[in-house]
Amino acid sequence: MSRSADTRPSRRGCLALVLVLGCLLTPSVAAAAPEPGGSVLDVRTPAFGIVAPVLDLATSTSDLGRAARVEQLPSRVTVTLDATVLFGKDSAKIRPAAAGRLVEIATELQTRGPGAVRIVGYTDDLGSAARGLDLSRRRARAVAAVLRPRLPASSYRFTVLGRGEADPAVPNTSEKNRRINRRVVVTYQPA
CATH class of the missing domain: 3.30.1330.60 (OmpA-like domain)
Structure with a gap:
């Protein structure tokens, strides 16, 4: 029995997708210097070092x-x-x-x-x-x-x-x- 067209993604393709999604969706959290009334957290994505901006909630x-x-x-x-x-x-x-x-x-x-x-x-x-x-x-x-x-x-x-x-x-x-x-x-x- 032969396979004519296998539409399943390759294992390597799946692994790459999991790694990219894992980096984007799983932020690491590092505590910054505490401020009066609470601490400030610095949220970064480990793969890219992107810092999320701090915004007032509106x-x-x-x-x-x-x-x-x-x-x-x-x-x-x-x-x-x-x-x-x-x-x-x-x-x-x-x-x-x-x-x-x-x-x-x-x-x-x-x-x-x-x-x-x-x-x-x-x-x-x-x-x-x-x-x-x-x-x-x-x-x-x-x-x-x-x-x-x-x-x-x-x-x-x-x-x-x-x-x-x-x-x-x-x-x-x-x-x-x-x-x-x-x-x-x-x-x-x-x-």
């Missing part, structure tokens, strides 16, 4: 319409609001439906306690840069006007500014991307 949520995205880190909370939902076209007047969302944000910040609140407005690249900068400043001030009365100045330090088309979140290459860039970002850092 949680991020977004509503279905992408009207608001919340990113929470241990050191800060960032809420990115879609300016198209907050305001009409070329307007800095907050829509009544959006004002309720801002009140919810203020209520959440109150539960977190005193801290610094930074509000930054952004626009897309349509129109002149000067007009976009002015609009972004007015929009940031409008958001601050809703938040300030609910967050006492004695406990919350506000910074309000507009960046216009500077620092786009994504390239301004389509209307979808321009909508993402038209935003107001509220960042809270506890005191």
